Amino acid sequence: GSGWAxxxxxxxxxxxxxxxxxxxxxETEPYRSKYSARALLQEVKQxxxxxxEGGEARLVAVRRAVLEYELxxxxxxxxxxxxxEEHLQRCTQLLEPHRLSPDCVSLYIQAQNNLGxxxxxxxxIKTAQTYLESxxxxxxxxxxxxxxxxxxxxxxxxxxxxxxxxQERSKRxxxxxxxxLYYLAQVYQHLEMIEKAAQYCHTTLKRQLEYCGYYPVxxxxxxxxxxxxxxxxxxxxxxxxxxAAASVIFSQAxxxxxxxxxxxxxxxxxxxxxxxxxxxxxxxxxxxxxxxARKLLEDNIGELDxxxxxxxxxQRKKEEDEKEKGRKKAxxxxxxxxxxxxxxxxxxxxxxxxxxxxxxxxxxxxxQNYVREAKEFFQVDGYVTDHIEIVQDHSxxxxxxxxxxxxxxxxxxxxxxxxxxxxxxxxxxxxxYYLLISRQLQFELADTYYEMMDLKVAIGNxxxxxxxxxxxxxxxxxxxxxxxxxxxxxxxxxxxxxxxxELEEDVLxxxxxxxxxxxxxxxxxxxxxxxxxxxxxxxxxEYYTFLVxxxxxxxxxxxxxxxxxxxxxxxxxxxxxxMERLRAKLCPFI
Amino acid sequence: DxxxxxxxxxxxxxxxxxxxxxYVRVRPPxxxxxxxxxxxxxxxxxxxxxxxxxxxxxxxxxxxxxxxxNMETTQESVFSSVAKNIVESCMNGYNGTIFAYGQTGSGKTxxxxxxxxxxxxxxxxxxxxxRSFEYLFFLIEREKEKAGSGKSFLxxxxxxxxxxxxxxxxxxxxxxxLFLREHIKKGVFVDGAVEQVLxxxxxxxxxxxxxxxxxxRESSRSHAVxxxxxxxxxxxxxxxxxxxxxxxxxxxxxxxxxxxxHTEGLRLKEAGNIxxxxxxxxxxxxxxxxxxNGKQRHxxxxxxxxxxxxxxxxxxxxxTCIIANVHPGSRCFGETLSxxxxxxxAKLIKNKAVVNEDTQGNVx
Numbered sequence: 033g034s035g036w037a038x039x040x041x042x043x044x045x046x047x048x049x050x051x052x053x054x055x056x057x058x059e060t061e062p063y064r065s066k067y068s069a070r071a072l073l074q075e076v077k078q079x080x081x082x083x084x085e086g087g088e089a090r091l092v093a094v095r096r097a098v099l100e101y102e103l104x105x106x107x108x109x110x111x112x113x114x115x116x117e118e119h120l121q122r123c124t125q126l127l128e129p130h131r132l133s134p135d136c137v138s139l140y141i142q143a144q145n146n147l148g149x150x151x152x153x154x155x156x157i158k159t160a161q162t163y164l165e166s167x168x169x170x171x172x173x174x175x176x177x178x179x180x181x182x183x184x185x186x187x188x189x190x191x192x193x194x195x196x197x198x199q200e201r202s203k204r205x206x207x208x209x210x211x212x213l214y215y216l217a218q219v220y221q222h223l224e225m226i227e228k229a230a231q232y233c234h235t236t237l238k239r240q241l242e243y244c245g246y247y248p249v250x251x252x253x254x255x256x257x258x259x260x261x262x263x264x265x266x267x268x269x270x271x272x273x274x275x276a277a278a279s280v281i282f283s284q285a286x287x288x289x290x291x292x293x294x295x296x297x298x299x300x301x302x303x304x305x306x307x308x309x310x311x312x313x314x315x316x317x318x319x320x321x322x323x324x325a326r327k328l329l330e331d332n333i334g335e336l337d338x339x340x341x342x343x344x345x346x347q348r349k350k351e352e353d354e355k356e357k358g359r360k361k362a363x364x365x366x367x368x369x370x371x372x373x374x375x376x377x378x379x380x381x382x383x384x385x386x387x388x389x390x391x392x393x394x395x396x397x398x399x400q401n402y403v404r405e406a407k408e409f410f411q412v413d414g415y416v417t418d419h420i421e422i423v424q425d426h427s428x429x430x431x432x433x434x435x436x437x438x439x440x441x442x443x444x445x446x447x448x449x450x451x452x453x454x455x456x457x458x459x460x461x462x463x464x465y466y467l468l469i470s471r472q473l474q475f476e477l478a479d480t481y482y483e484m485m486d487l488k489v490a491i492g493n494x495x496x497x498x499x500x501x502x503x504x505x506x507x508x509x510x511x512x513x514x515x516x517x518x519x520x521x522x523x524x525x526x527x528x529x530x531x532x533x534e535l536e537e538d539v540l541x542x543x544x545x546x547x548x549x550x551x552x553x554x555x556x557x558x559x560x561x562x563x564x565x566x567x568x569x570x571x572x573x574e575y576y577t578f579l580v581x582x583x584x585x586x587x588x589x590x591x592x593x594x595x596x597x598x599x600x601x602x603x604x605x606x607x608x609x610x611m612e613r614l615r616a617k618l619c620p621f622i
Numbered sequence: 623d624x625x626x627x628x629x630x631x632x633x634x635x636x637x638x639x640x641x642x643x644x645y646v647r648v649r650p651p652x653x654x655x656x657x658x659x660x661x662x663x664x665x666x667x668x669x670x671x672x673x674x675x676x677x678x679x680x681x682x683x684x685x686x687x688x689x690x691x692n693m694e695t696t697q698e699s700v701f702s703s704v705a706k707n708i709v710e711s712c713m714n715g716y717n718g719t720i721f722a723y724g725q726t727g728s729g730k731t732x733x734x735x736x737x738x739x740x741x742x743x744x745x746x747x748x749x750x751x752x753r754s755f756e757y758l759f760f761l762i763e764r765e766k767e768k769a770g771s772g773k774s775f776l777x778x779x780x781x782x783x784x785x786x787x788x789x790x791x792x793x794x795x796x797x798x799x800l801f802l803r804e805h806i807k808k809g810v811f812v813d814g815a816v817e818q819v820l821x822x823x824x825x826x827x828x829x830x831x832x833x834x835x836x837x838x839r840e841s842s843r844s845h846a847v848x849x850x851x852x853x854x855x856x857x858x859x860x861x862x863x864x865x866x867x868x869x870x871x872x873x874x875x876x877x878x879x880x881x882x883x884h885t886e887g888l889r890l891k892e893a894g895n896i897x898x899x900x901x902x903x904x905x906x907x908x909x910x911x912x913x914x915n916g917k918q919r920h921x922x923x924x925x926x927x928x929x930x931x932x933x934x935x936x937x938x939x940x941x942t943c944i945i946a947n948v949h950p951g952s953r954c955f956g957e958t959l960s961x962x963x964x965x966x967x968a969k970l971i972k973n974k975a976v977v978n979e980d981t982q983g984n985v986x
Binding site: 310 | 715717799803804805806807808809810843866867902903904906907908909910911913918919920921922923933
């Protein structure tokens with residue numbers, strides 16, 4: 033009758049107060065609307081008790097459970113956890129016998145969700161976990177045994193003509209379950225069950241797509257970030273799938289008018305930045321795939337191992353037939369049309385290890401394209417750190433591509449490309465504000481010159497005799513490598529220009545490697561002047577000695593530089609004898 | 623929603639590789655709540671100048687910091703142990719940052735400013751900020767005397783507020799949301815923030831005080847960053863040597879507001895009211911990626927504005943100190959514990975210089 037209509041009206045007002053009005057509450061009274069909503073719910077509860085006479089017991093119980101649920105959430109929202117817990121517990125008790133029936137299952141799951149949240153507020157994450165996992169189990173059981181779209185809790189206070197369509201019911205039910213999974217993702221992350229957490233994040237994303245409950249930009253960023261998790265696990269197929277989906281969904285973002293629909297310059301800027309962020313995730317994908325392939329293919333001196341290459345190619349042929357089977361169905365994002373776009377996107381880049389230069393180059397080119405795209409937004413003016421990180425990735429792409437290149441001259445040219453992109457940036461950079469990046473650039477430049485010098489030496493070794501041009505080249509590359517290693521070591525000095533007595537753990541290895549490489553470089557310098565040669569040997573010896581002495585003084589350092597230390601000890605033993613011989617040649621009459 | 627007001631671990635190097643210094647100060651209980659025997663009503667005791675015991679059940683917890691100042695510690699002594707060194711380094715071309723942290727009522731304002739009823743710059747109870755101004759200008763004067771006309775100084779200040787991940791210029795009330803940008807020579811800066819030239823400590827204090835007291839937003843929810851840029855120019859024959867450094871004084875949002883963020887505790891983020899967005903899913907995923915080590919990945923979510931702005935302060939050529947203020951009363955146990963936990967975490971902020979290096983054995 034009309035009494036019931038009034039009850040429903042009160043109930044609806046309470047819900048509106050709670051969900052909509054409360055957002056406008058002043059900071060000084062943050063819970064004003066929540067308290068008004070609570071008062072209304074209490075009134076409804078009173079009215080309900082009066083109307084219970086002669087009502088059907090089950091219907092009454094369910095309606096009461098709805099109110100207990102609303103009151104429970106309300107108290108939790110206002111930080112009254114104990115009262116909130118009592119209401120929610122009462123709700124689940126009322127529903128317990130009927131929890132698998134279509135008019136209760138959704139409410140029961142939502143009550144469990146909220147008990148999960150409540151216990152997490154008390155830092156009792158294990159308890160929260162049990163509630164959420166039981167909600168998950170109930171959903172699965174219901175879908176298996178019944179599967180009809182269940183009633184939404186709000187429908188218990190609606191007139192017949194207001195009742196929801198099956199489609200709407202289904203949507204709301206699935207949303208509540210998506211939240212269960214989303215909370216579980218958080219719980220597993222807190223419990224450091226990383227893989228499980230990732231799986232639940234993944235499923236949450238997938239369900240957001242299925243039930244159209246997402247903002248394209250946010251979704252795309254989450255998927256792109258998740259791709260980076262798979263990268264760290266070396267799951268390239270999953271990583272690529274996430275990225276392809278991110279790109280596809282992101283491209284919808286420009287087309288869908290935003291909620292406010294008054295796109296400001298700021299929003300446009302944001303959108304461009306997000307696009308560049310996704311491009312950066314793609315760069316990392318290409319880079320990791322190439323680097324992992326290199327790890328598989330390299331021998332113990334970091335060169336490509338042809339036997340290994342043949343072996344891996346044979347193995348891959350075998351696996352290709354199995355490839356499609358390996359695709360986990362659960363991984364795939366999206367409904368059919370999205371799915372097709374994602375698959376098309378995926379086809380642009382491989383997800384299997386490249387095993388020769390041709391294959392590596394294709395991945396490299398994709399990566400390089402994304403470098404261009406990312407740089408369009410992250411320009412050096414305004415985005416120094418981001419811009420340099422992208423350039424560093426670009427350099428790393430060249431470096432790993434060079435590994436696959438068999439021709440030493442062409443390999444050298446690739447390293448030259450790295451120098452050309454890093455040097456100008458390094459020259460402009462103020463180390464007072466960018467010390468870390470500055471050090472990284474010094475070290476990388478030094479390493480690149482060092483590598484180029486090694487290549488030139490290898491090329492020279494194939495010649496009958498070293499020509500003066502090659503000698504000049506080798507020497508100048510060695511000098512440049514020394515220059516940058518020294519710059520790096522100087523950056524460790526204190527304001528009074530004193531080199532630290534004991535090195536910090538995080539710079540220990542790089543500093544030692546720099547010292548060791550400088551020692552080797554002095555050994556490589558080519559000169560016909562024996563005096564000069566003797567000087568170089570002396571310098572070389574000093575640097576080797578530094579390593580040996582340091583490790584003697586600080587035995588903890590040994591672990592970080594085992595190989596280098598061993599070789600340094602050897603050189604400290606050998607060099608004086610060699611120098612003696614050279615001296616004897618210089619002054620044969622003494 | 624507020625994204626982390628805590629400091630994430632940043633990979634920043636430092637010349638001396640020093641971790642952030644953490645200074646804990648225990649305020650005395652308010653007048654009238656006289657202490658009874660045997661520490662009743664108190665939830666902590668200071669054991670030494672760097673350890674503090676929290677009377678937690680069942681086991682008491684012992685925390686160790688760089689310094690622990692007990693209730694008797696004077697304003698002068700706080701300044702000497704925390705800020706003096708930072709101001710000196712600032713004169714030597716380093717950047718320096720002092721963070722104040724603690725719940726409302728833990729003595730943060732008293733420590734940083736002094737008694738609230740006094741705008742008197744020379745008050746004997748004045749706090750770290752006025753003393754820092756004094757000391758900075760004292761050092762500048764001394765330098766000038768030493769160097770004669772060969773050396774000149776220019777000090778400028780800016781004062782910004784970060785509220786809800788938006789940046790406001792407190793020296794220009796007409797301005798709206800400003801942006802952070804980076805310059806290859808000048809580092810991070812707030813694009814369009816007003817810079818006011820300062821000629822004396824009194825003037826610095828005046829700007830700071832007037833602006834702080836006219837702030838109308840609820841300050842416990844926002845971070846305020848007062849920055850003094852010290853530029854010096856030295857002429858030697860024909861060579862001009864220019865140095866520039868920053869001193870940042872940061873008032874962090876009250877720690878009781880930490881629960882607005884997702885960094886404290888284990889709260890699940892409720893998504894029921896959020897329409898289509900599961901806004902913290904991104905944070906969960908980001909955390910997953912963070913756990914995976916190895917540098918070759920990109921995380922799409924940027925630092926918070928605060929950590930981005932103070933990127934140099936958390937390493938680089940910077941000296942940084944956090945002053946964590948706590949109230950010893952038992953009623954504040956929860957907040958005190960979370961403040962000490964935060965301070966403990968801050969101690970772990972290690973300035974890391976990661977240098978990419980391939981571990982290849984291509985040693986011939």
